[in-house]
Amino acid sequence: MPHQNLNTYICAGDHPDITEERKKATFNTDNFAATLWGTHEKLERRREIAKYVEEHPELHDPYPTEFMDRQESLENVTRKTLLWMEHAENAIDISKQEEGFYFGTLITGSQGHPLSIHLIMAIPALMNNADEEQLDEWLPKAINREFVATYSQTELGHGTNLSKLETTATYDPKTEEWILDTPTVTATKWWPGNLGKSANYTVVMAQLITHGKNYGAHPFFVQVRDEKTHQPLPGVILGDIGPKFGMNANDNGFMQFKKFRIPRRTMLMKNAQVLPDGTYKPPLHPKLGYSSMIFVRSAVVGLMSLYLGQAATIAIRYSVIRRQGEIMPNAGEVKILDYQTQQYRLIPQIARAAAFRFAGIFALEMYNTVIHEISKGNMDALADLHALASGLKAVATFQTALGIEQCRFACGGHGYSLASGLPQIYSVAVGGCTYEGENMVLLLQLARYLRKRAIEIKSGGPKEKPTELSEYLFKTSAKHSLIGTNVSSTNFEHVIESFEHVARRLTLFAHSKLEKLEQSGMEHEIAINQTAVPWRRASHAHTRVALTRIFAHAVQRTTDIAVKEVLQDLIKLYIYYEVGECAAELLEDGFADGHQIEFAKDQVLEVLEKLRPNAVSIVDSFDFNDRELNSVLGRRDGNVYENLLAWAKSSPLNKHDVMPFHHKYLGKMMEDAREQSKM
Ligand SMILES: CCC/C=C/C(=O)SCCNC(=O)CCNC(=O)[C@H](O)C(C)(C)COP(=O)([O-])OP(=O)([O-])OC[C@H]1O[C@@H](n2cnc3c(N)ncnc32)[C@H](O)[C@@H]1OP(=O)([O-])[O-]
Numbered sequence: 054m055p056h057q058n059l060n061t062y063i064c065a066g067d068h069p070d071i072t073e074e075r076k077k078a079t080f081n082t083d084n085f086a087a088t089l090w091g092t093h094e095k096l097e098r099r100r101e102i103a104k105y106v107e108e109h110p111e112l113h114d115p116y117p118t119e120f121m122d123r124q125e126s127l128e129n130v131t132r133k134t135l136l137w138m139e140h141a142e143n144a145i146d147i148s149k150q151e152e153g154f155y156f157g158t159l160i161t162g163s164q165g166h167p168l169s170i171h172l173i174m175a176i177p178a179l180m181n182n183a184d185e186e187q188l189d190e191w192l193p194k195a196i197n198r199e200f201v202a203t204y205s206q207t208e209l210g211h212g213t214n215l216s217k218l219e220t221t222a223t224y225d226p227k228t229e230e231w232i233l234d235t236p237t238v239t240a241t242k243w244w245p246g247n248l249g250k251s252a253n254y255t256v257v258m259a260q261l262i263t264h265g266k267n268y269g270a271h272p273f274f275v276q277v278r279d280e281k282t283h284q285p286l287p288g289v290i291l292g293d294i295g296p297k298f299g300m301n302a303n304d305n306g307f308m309q310f311k312k313f314r315i316p317r318r319t320m321l322m323k324n325a326q327v328l329p330d331g332t333y334k335p336p337l338h339p340k341l342g343y344s345s346m347i348f349v350r351s352a353v354v355g356l357m358s359l360y361l362g363q364a365a366t367i368a369i370r371y372s373v374i375r376r377q378g379e380i381m382p383n384a385g386e387v388k389i390l391d392y393q394t395q396q397y398r399l400i401p402q403i404a405r406a407a408a409f410r411f412a413g414i415f416a417l418e419m420y421n422t423v424i425h426e427i428s429k430g431n432m433d434a435l436a437d438l439h440a441l442a443s444g445l446k447a448v449a450t451f452q453t454a455l456g457i458e459q460c461r462f463a464c465g466g467h468g469y470s471l472a473s474g475l476p477q478i479y480s481v482a483v484g485g486c487t488y489e490g491e492n493m494v495l496l497l498q499l500a501r502y503l504r505k506r507a508i509e510i511k512s513g514g515p516k517e518k519p520t521e522l523s524e525y526l527f528k529t530s531a532k533h534s535l536i537g538t539n540v541s542s543t544n545f546e547h548v549i550e551s552f553e554h555v556a557r558r559l560t561l562f563a564h565s566k567l568e569k570l571e572q573s574g575m576e577h578e579i580a581i582n583q584t585a586v587p588w589r590r591a592s593h594a595h596t597r598v599a600l601t602r603i604f605a606h607a608v609q610r611t612t613d614i615a616v617k618e619v620l621q622d623l624i625k626l627y628i629y630y631e632v633g634e635c636a637a638e639l640l641e642d643g644f645a646d647g648h649q650i651e652f653a654k655d656q657v658l659e660v661l662e663k664l665r666p667n668a669v670s671i672v673d674s675f676d677f678n679d680r681e682l683n684s685v686l687g688r689r690d691g692n693v694y695e696n697l698l699a700w701a702k703s704s705p706l707n708k709h710d711v712m713p714f715h716h717k718y719l720g721k722m723m724e725d726a727r728e729q730s731k732m
């Protein structure tokens with residue numbers, strides 16, 4: 054039986070339809086929110102921080118940012134970023150990264166800000182690549198914001214294939230300097246966030262050449278603008294790359310070097326070093342220089358949970374105040390969330406947002422553990438981390454982008470308006486499919502890892518103790534899937550084992566296809582490309598196993614009984630929905646049969662119906678503040694229509710009843726036509 058007001062988001066003056074939903078909650082929304090955000094204290098802090106931002110109007114936008122052009126956006130977000138930093142001491146515990154991130158998001162919004170890459174990439178890149186002396190020199194200044202830095206790796210001609218980056222850093226032992234050069238147009242650095250106008254320092258990935266030998270791309274820390282005038286330094290050409298699909302409050306930039314000289318010690322020397330005489334000393338592991346990319350890939354998984362959760366919050370709240378059509382004739386128009394199709398579109402997005410939340414926490418914890426081990430000289434787990442982070446990043450960003458689009462479609466016409474907030478969330482989230490490693494490329498990186506496991510399986514077992522998330526590859530499957538046999542199971546082990554079977558089979562299938570091609574005389578690299586699609590399937594399947602296992606562990610650990618019940622409903626939905634997604638793969642070797650797939654589909658519909666009354670309370674528990682959602686459709690109070698009208702009225706176009714150019718064109722056209730018809 055639902056208890057009244059377990060939902061703590063109910064307020065007087067809210068739309069009655071949304072209040073009605075909130076009264077159906079079967080769990081305490083604060084307890085759920087505390088589970089998602091860590092603890093009740095952390096939840097309380099979120100709310101205090103949000104209240105602080107509400108109470109300080111200087112931290113707000115002067116008018117909706119959707120009506121600003123790029124220069125206005127950039128100026129507005131730069132102004133707010135400074136205030137974010139000024140207010141931080143009063144508003145947050147600056148030693149807590151999550152508080153800083155939340156405070157910053159509430160103030161700056163989702164479209165980027167001038168410190169985006171300084172905080173998320175440049176500082177981690179310094180920490181991972183600078184030696185102690187360099188860290189002493191640059192890290193305090195970076196944290197103190199004495200400069201604004203970015204990360205410049207991608208070039209016009211190459212983003213994925215780092216080995217073919219063309220920017221060169223040639224060592225001159227006579228002066229003990231590097232000469233940075235952009236030898237071709239395609240060598241122009243292109244995309245680095247905040248490089249266009251805001252940053253004055255940057256990590257630069259360049260081909261390191263010493264004594265005439267190229268040792269591949271290495272990181273350098275380079276000043277590119279004058280600290281006082283902010284003009285590009287002589288020998289550096291800088292600019293903004295222009296408007297993009299999203300993130301237009303970020304001045305992603307381009308950069309060229311014209312034989313630009315920098316001191317020897319600007320090479321970041323924690324991993325590889327070049328001595329004053331030009332002798333090259335290699336790193337302990339050739340890919341150590343890539344660790345800041347792994348950090349962002351791990352962090353992106355949690356970020357996707359936020360984006361998808363926000364989109365689902367908007368669409369679900371709107372779907373209970375929007376009434377359209379009848380289910381029973383003459384019984385009155387229903388809330389659109391009462392349509393099964395609407396539930397099927399939206400509620401799985403909530404489940405995926407929850408799955409990505411837990412996977413994001415897991416990935417960052419694994420990253421921290423591995424980096425700690427690396428600092429002690431132990432590289433063993435780097436390959437596991439790279440593989441897991443690659444798979445999770447690729448699957449989470451892709452499914453998030455699709456999920457946000459579903460949310461937008463599900464809001465009908467109003468979803469297409471920027472007032473919904475959905476296009477903005479989509480445009481930012483979908484960038485995640487490309488940046489920090491294009492998704493397909495990352496799935497193929499995971500495939501390299503799976504290929505090695507396949508070779509081990511074929512040769513009798515793992516060479517080393519496998520990780521918790523890969524040991525299943527070395528087990529044998531049951532003869533037949535157990536889906537549908539253990540209906541009361543709450544850990545869904547039998548379904549996850551079916552996913553494991555799929556991942557193991559697809560891995561071995563891709564491997565045997567590869568072997569056959571090689572045995573037929575095909576070169577290894579060609580054969581790998583000829584089997585890339587099967588390998589991609591294996592990588593996706595392996596990532597599905599990881600996501601479900603991590604989610605299942607998180608649900609098991611939940612202590613609040615009512616919250617655990619909802620999480621069990623969500624994981625049930627997540628898991629049976631995934632059965633539908635991989636039905637072909639379960640069926641194609643006869644491991645599962647049509648009845649089992651039908652069973653899973655029925656389970657989805659059954660659990661959707663069960664989740665329906667809790668849907669608003671679940672998204673409320675994501676605890677997104679109205680400022681963070683920036684959506685008229687997703688307002689907590691559900692008062693959508695009058696606020697849509699108010700939002701439209703703030704359009705600059707509505708400053709004039711008649712546009713200043715009207716009489717010059719349309720007015721004249723109609724006038725002329727009328728005159729002509731009189732003749
Ligand atoms: C907010 C937005 C900000 C955005 C910022 C950006 O986008 S910044 C720009 C972001 N840009 C990008 O993300 C660019 C994406 N591109 C890349 O990351 C790489 O160039 C690559 C991974 C595609 C290929 O690299 P490659 O041709 O050098 O390598 P290969 O395929 O020949 O494999 C050789 C071995 O290296 C291993 N290994 C590889 N990476 C890692 C790693 N990180 N760690 C550990 N290991 C790694 C791999 O497993 C393999 O091991 P195996 O099997 O031999 O034992």
Ligand SMILES: Cc1cc2nc3c(=O)[nH]c(=O)nc-3n(C[C@H](O)[C@H](O)[C@H](O)COP(=O)(O)OP(=O)(O)OC[C@H]3O[C@@H](n4cnc5c(N)ncnc54)[C@H](O)[C@@H]3O)c2cc1C
Pocket residue numbers: 170204205206207210211212213214243244245246300305484487488489490491492493494497
């Ligand atoms: C919003 C945004 C922010 C960014 N920020 C930064 C930044 O701060 N700093 C920075 O340095 N860069 C940044 N980037 C650049 C980003 O990292 C690259 O765009 C990304 O790594 C992909 O590289 P690419 O653009 O060269 O794509 P490409 O590699 O040209 O990919 C194009 C297509 O080719 C396919 N492909 C490429 N190689 C292979 C392969 N080996 N096997 C199979 N298929 C392949 C891809 O799957 C894709 O379909 C940003 C990009 C975006 C969109």
